Amino acid sequence: MTAASLFWFRDDLRLADNPGLRAACARGEALLVYILDEGGDRRALGGAARWWLSRSLAALAEQIARRGGELLILRGDPATLLPDLVAKAGVDYVAWNRRYEDGALRLDKALKTQLREAGVTVESFNAALLNEPWEVTTMTGQPMKVFTPYWKAARARGEPATPLPAPAKIRPAGIPARLAGRVRDVAALGLEPTGPDWAGGLREAWSPGEASARKRLSDFLDSGLAGYRDGRDSPARAATSRLSPHLRFGEIGPRQIWHALAAAREAGEAAGSAADAEKFLSELGWREFSYHLLFHNPGLETRSYNPRFAAFPWETDAAALRAWQRGLTGYPIVDAGMRELWQTGWMHNRVRMVVASFLIKHLLTDWREGEAWFWDTLVDADPANNAASWQWVAGSGADAAPYFRIFNPVTQGETHDPDGSYVRRFLPEIAGLPDSRIHAPWTASAKELKAAGITLGETYPRPVIDLAFGRRRALEALASLPDTRGDAAGN
Numbered sequence: 001m002t003a004a005s006l007f008w009f010r011d012d013l014r015l016a017d018n019p020g021l022r023a024a025c026a027r028g029e030a031l032l033v034y035i036l037d038e039g040g041d042r043r044a045l046g047g048a049a050r051w052w053l054s055r056s057l058a059a060l061a062e063q064i065a066r067r068g069g070e071l072l073i074l075r076g077d078p079a080t081l082l083p084d085l086v087a088k089a090g091v092d093y094v095a096w097n098r099r100y101e102d103g104a105l106r107l108d109k110a111l112k113t114q115l116r117e118a119g120v121t122v123e124s125f126n127a128a129l130l131n132e133p134w135e136v137t138t139m140t141g142q143p144m145k146v147f148t149p150y151w152k153a154a155r156a157r158g159e160p161a162t163p164l165p166a167p168a169k170i171r172p173a174g175i176p177a178r179l180a181g182r183v184r185d186v187a188a189l190g191l192e193p194t195g196p197d198w199a200g201g202l203r204e205a206w207s208p209g210e211a212s213a214r215k216r217l218s219d220f221l222d223s224g225l226a227g228y229r230d231g232r233d234s235p236a237r238a239a240t241s242r243l244s245p246h247l248r249f250g251e252i253g254p255r256q257i258w259h260a261l262a263a264a265r266e267a268g269e270a271a272g273s274a275a276d277a278e279k280f281l282s283e284l285g286w287r288e289f290s291y292h293l294l295f296h297n298p299g300l301e302t303r304s305y306n307p308r309f310a311a312f313p314w315e316t317d318a319a320a321l322r323a324w325q326r327g328l329t330g331y332p333i334v335d336a337g338m339r340e341l342w343q344t345g346w347m348h349n350r351v352r353m354v355v356a357s358f359l360i361k362h363l364l365t366d367w368r369e370g371e372a373w374f375w376d377t378l379v380d381a382d383p384a385n386n387a388a389s390w391q392w393v394a395g396s397g398a399d400a401a402p403y404f405r406i407f408n409p410v411t412q413g414e415t416h417d418p419d420g421s422y423v424r425r426f427l428p429e430i431a432g433l434p435d436s437r438i439h440a441p442w443t444a445s446a447k448e449l450k451a452a453g454i455t456l457g458e459t460y461p462r463p464v465i466d467l468a469f470g471r472r473r474a475l476e477a478l479a480s481l482p483d484t485r486g487d488a489a490g491n
């Protein structure tokens, strides 16, 4: 029997620019496996991400089958399933692309050692990032803590490598007859909700898979990039790429985006200006920076990067948290954002900042509560971006917005959704208010409320908290922390 190769798919559900897959396929017969990880200390996926994964795996399995291969699906703990598969299938070469969360890193390291000790060659590759987290450092070789110098140093490393083509043909290796953890197909993983089926809005909004990711990128370059720099802050407009869930699951990689953008600009096809392109690349830069932070600060999703925040006097108010989660705070921009999230599994970046600030500062709720809710409800729930962004808003992160900067949800709504069309889309019950009241329904007159069919406290909630009170309480909480003077000096 000739030895086979094995490629283990994880957060890289694509065939193109997939260096690990290519390396395994180049050696001859290859086993391609996905393992639904249900073991160890790795964080389980949230509900919306499970839905995405299900669709993405189905699309991947189909693409693999078209090239003559088969996607083997297992469920359980990779720590035991992978070595079992390698031994039973006579595999002498294993490849995967790297991950950066500490639980996953620990698992990969242990597996690498174990397999190598058993005489198997193991190689890992970079498919997810422009630069590995350890490749960008300060002059003295330390991890970076501030975005602007980080991104400058990352850019100075030059263009990322040219993306690899997908393997033209896949030669499948025989799958052993009795395999622990094997499931029939993607559907048998049971990743999609059934009782109740809450995924209707997700199905309407998204089309997971590599082909859709590529189409979304080319549509964005054709018609979305123009005006991105200014338009990206308007939640009512489809002015951003919406590539985040595709990137999260590795249906497309940042090298592909970088080179497609460069090629389109060279060919004069990308309608945007140089400033639009730079801004878009710098958003990918924030993603890179988040991974840099995650890698160098294990546990970023649970531990405040700035240790001073360990003593923060958070409030526990279950009713307020629930109102926030359901989009029933009485502040329309917050509620519209939370309902966009619930309905579509995604939320516009500007609104993510506003709802996060409201929860952490006005409601004085621990940022980890918000991070966990996003983790469960976002289709793009990402171990690095979610943790780093929540800490950024909380003021506890690296290069974070200072805690004392507190977004006012009314003025944020008025600035970024001036005609209220975003709010009206997700809050039909207040759509009849005039523009001048749409971000503050409690200021409407009795006549305006009646004309719009609104009874405050019944058809739409009164504000859960007074903004001035919430702001004052947040600032007092901040002042109670040790050594806050450095923060206040920046105001």
Ligand code: FAD
Binding pocket: 232, 240, 241, 242, 243, 244, 245, 247, 248, 280, 283, 284, 285, 286, 287, 288, 290, 347, 348, 349, 350, 352, 353, 356, 374, 378, 380, 381, 382, 383, 385, 386, 387, 389, 390, 393
């Ligand atoms: P575009 O503007 O088109 O940007 C292109 C890509 O750059 C995005 O797809 C994303 O991968 C990356 N990007 C853009 N903005 C950021 C940012 N601020 N930080 C890091 N990467 C960025 N993003 C996630 O991918 N997953 C998350 O779980 C996540 N949680 C967040 C939580 C909070 C509280 C906040 C404030 C932001 C969060 N973000 C998260 C970042 C950002 O909101 C989304 O990446 C962005 O809205 C995705 O939309 P887009 O693809 O249209 O972005």
